[in-house]
Amino acid sequence: MEKLYYENAYERNFVANIIEVIEEDHQFHIRLDRTYFYPEGGGQPSDVGYIESSPIIYVYEKEDLIYHVTERKPSKFKKVQCEIDWQVRFDYMQQHLGQHILSASFVELFDATTIGFHLSKEYSTIDIDKVIDSDGFKKVEDLANETIANNLTVETLFPTEQELRKLPLRKQVSEKVQGPIRLVKIGDFDLVACCGTHPKSTLEVQLIKIIKVEKYKVGMRIEFLCGKRAIGDYSKKQESLKEVARLLGVNEQDVPARVHHMSSDINDLHSSVRALRSEVICHTVEKMLRDAETIDGIKVIKEVYQNIDLKYVNNIATQLTAYPNVIALFGIEADDKAHLLFAQSKELKLLSMNVLLKDAITLIDGKGGGSDFSAQGGGKNNNNLDSSIAYAYSKVRASIL
Incomplete structure (x- = not known):
């Protein structure tokens, strides 16, 4: 089979003969006598396109033979028209050469070696063996784009072992x-073994942009985009920046300062809300203690809340039971679920809140637990929430008396 994609990576249409068709799992693996379709390999996905009217969804190489996978059985075998999806092919060419330029830039500036490469339909990543700061990434990106602008020629070499x-x-x-080892040479900037397809010039990559970096193993993973x-x-x-600027009523260049100012205002508001909430809880606790039923010197407080923050109720229970001789039995109904929260002062030993909750929570088909002094849990049956609190109250009352 003639592998013509190495001779001309820009060919989009060609004629070939089908010499073999293998059917597997309702798909047809077609072998041609010649092909410009690039098979998956070297970190680069395969080409897609058409053989006659049949979409080619995947191309692979096996035992030095190339197979083109389609879901339609071919009806014509001689002089079939083949078409490569050029948008996909050229996109992969841009990303792949961009990776070479980016990897060479990391070596040039920081002696950081690329130890991994992934090219997909949406994004590309490389993994390097060193940790670099944000200023370093900016320098690498600048060098990569300078290399693109230099319009360096991209060549393919097949050296002998001695030359290699x-x-x-x-x-x-x-x-x-x-x-044979296939080398890809970018002017005097980079020389590396590669089996992928690439543009003839760095200028065709157009642009390289690093969009995300994160620590990965001993080094870092860099996500980047090239070209289109x-x-x-x-x-x-x-467009997003324009819309944000419009919503904020400022010029685009003033968006960061405006957002920073708003963030500071929001933090101040959060602090004020926390202070007010704390004050409200204090007043609520004082009122609950004043109005609480007292059974043999122990204040028993029971309450069912509707659609209220569980943390808020937890704070109330914590502050109530900081006082001596207090038992709090709370139910919370929210989002079609029921929650129970039981707590008592540390010096009380009459009844374990953990045991009480596990007993009462069965009425709401729930699970939960905790300690002798505090326990909580949730269930699905919020129709029985009042019954659960009433049951827990009766057990507390019986234990006191």
Whole structure:
């Protein structure tokens, strides 16, 4: 089989003969006598396109033979028209050469080696073996885009073993690799073994933009976009920035300062809300203690709340039971669920809140637990919430008396 994608990565249409069709799992694996379709390999996804009117959804290489996968059985075998999806092919070419440029830039500036590469339909990543700060990433991105603008020629070489040993490769070729070694050379900037497809010039990559970095193993993972992807990402973000500026009523360049000011205002408001909530809880606790039923010197407080924050109720229970001789039995109904929260003062030993809650929570088909002094849990049956509180109250009353 002639693998023509190495001879001309820009060919979009060609004619070939079908020489074999293998049916597997309702799909048809077609082998041609010649192909420009690139099979998945070297971190690059396969081409897609058409053979006659049949969509080619995947291309792979097995035992030096290339198979084109379709869901339609071919009816024509001689001089079939083949078409490569150029938008997909050129996108992968841009991303792949962009990865070479980016990886070489990391080596040039920080001697950071690329130890992993992933190219998908939406994004690309490389993994490097060193940790670099944000200023370093900016320098790498600048060098990569300067290299693109320099319009360096991209060449393919097939050196002999003797020639290969003398070449200044960015990354040494594994001894496990058999057969001719294909090298991709970017001017005097980079030289590395690769089996993918690439543009003829760095200028065709158009743009490289690093969009996300994170620590990964001993080094870092870098997510980046090239070419049309990077330009599209910029356009979306520019539109978002315009909309944010419009909503804030400021110019685009003033958005960061405005957001920072709003964030400061929000933090101040949160502090005020917390202070007011604390004050409200104090007044609520004082009123509950004044109005509480007293049974043999113990204040028993029971309450069922509707759609209220569980943390808020928890704070009330905590402050109530900070006083001596207090038992709090609370129910909370929210979002079609029921919650129970039982608590008592530390010096009380009459009844374990954990045991009481596990007994009462069965009425709401729930689960929960805690300690002798505090327990909580939730269930699905909020129709029996009042009954659960009433049952717990009767057990407390019986224990006191």
